[in-house]
Amino acid sequence: MIDPEVLTRLVLKYSVREEGGAVLRRYFRFRADRWYGGIATADVVGCNLRCGMCWAWRNSSFRLDVGDFMRPDVVARRLAEMARSRGIAQLRISGGEPTIAPRHLLAVLKSVPESYTFIVETNGILIDRGLARELAGFPNVVVRVSIKGATPEEFGAITMSPPHYFYRQLDALRNLVEAGMAPCRDVYAAAMIGFSTDDGVRRLKEALSGIHEALAECLDEELVILYPHVVKLMRARGLRPLRAVAPSGVPQSMI
Numbered sequence: 209m210i211d212p213e214v215l216t217r218l219v220l221k222y223s224v225r226e227e228g229g230a231v232l233r234r235y236f237r238f239r240a241d242r243w244y245g246g247i248a249t250a251d252v253v254g255c256n257l258r259c260g261m262c263w264a265w266r267n268s269s270f271r272l273d274v275g276d277f278m279r280p281d282v283v284a285r286r287l288a289e290m291a292r293s294r295g296i297a298q299l300r301i302s303g304g305e306p307t308i309a310p311r312h313l314l315a316v317l318k319s320v321p322e323s324y325t326f327i328v329e330t331n332g333i334l335i336d337r338g339l340a341r342e343l344a345g346f347p348n349v350v351v352r353v354s355i356k357g358a359t360p361e362e363f364g365a366i367t368m369s370p371p372h373y374f375y376r377q378l379d380a381l382r383n384l385v386e387a388g389m390a391p392c393r394d395v396y397a398a399a400m401i402g403f404s405t406d407d408g409v410r411r412l413k414e415a416l417s418g419i420h421e422a423l424a425e426c427l428d429e430e431l432v433i434l435y436p437h438v439v440k441l442m443r444a445r446g447l448r449p450l451r452a453v454a455p456s457g458v459p460q461s462m463i
């Protein structure tokens with residue numbers, strides 16, 4: 209079993225450092241991306257999970273010594289400049305887990321002009337009540353908690369981490385809603401259902417409704433994207449998706 213706490217410590221050791229009172233993280237790329245109708249994206253190094261369908265595994269999750277250490281104000285400025293030059297209104301950190309080194313993330317959010325919407329894409333494992341309150345304090349932040357699988361068993365198969373961490377992701381949603389973020393507007397759930405049965409998806413929606421009835425309605429269902437390097441990783445991990453799309457977005461039959 210892979211321990212997310214150990215992975216967090218590894219990221220902190222190799223991909224995070226303090227300099228002049230600021231917390232720096234490694235980033236391996238800045239890009240404008242098509243998701244959400246256009247979003248300026250900074251790809252951060254390091255994650256506390258090892259998902260078997262992760263598109264970023266080569267550049268980020270499995271190597272922690274790539275990319276450059278960057279100050280939070282520099283990350284915010286590069287994102288805002290890219291967005292301004294391309295006429296994009298949304299920003300995000302992707303490629304790894306942004307809530308590792310929360311002081312860095314919060315400093316990025318403070319440095320971003322409020323005219324931009326910042327989407328915090330996270331697996332939610334590290335969002336406790338304190339961090340949820342901090343995130344809820346930003347009027348321009350939307351948190352997207354991406355749940356790995358629809359059940360604890362699927363979470364374990366996808367991540368090779370103890371299945372009980374699945375509930376941390378639901379706790380993150382609960383903490384964010386209780387901190388005052390409006391479900392489906394300020395915070396919503398996504399779920400990797402590429403390995404899920406219909407019954408598993410039903411159980412997940414029940415669990416989301418138990419936190420707030422609206423969360424099940426705006427669930428963003430993620431499918432496996434069959435990039436060649438993702439297919440290679442899934443083979444190595446013995447994972448067979450039930451629902452997938454080609455990199456072009458065309459649904460693929462997995463029968």
Ligand code: SF4
Pocket residue numbers: 255256257258259261262263264265269303304305331
């Ligand atoms: S949580 Fe996201 S970045 Fe981390 S391993 Fe899973 S898919 Fe990759």
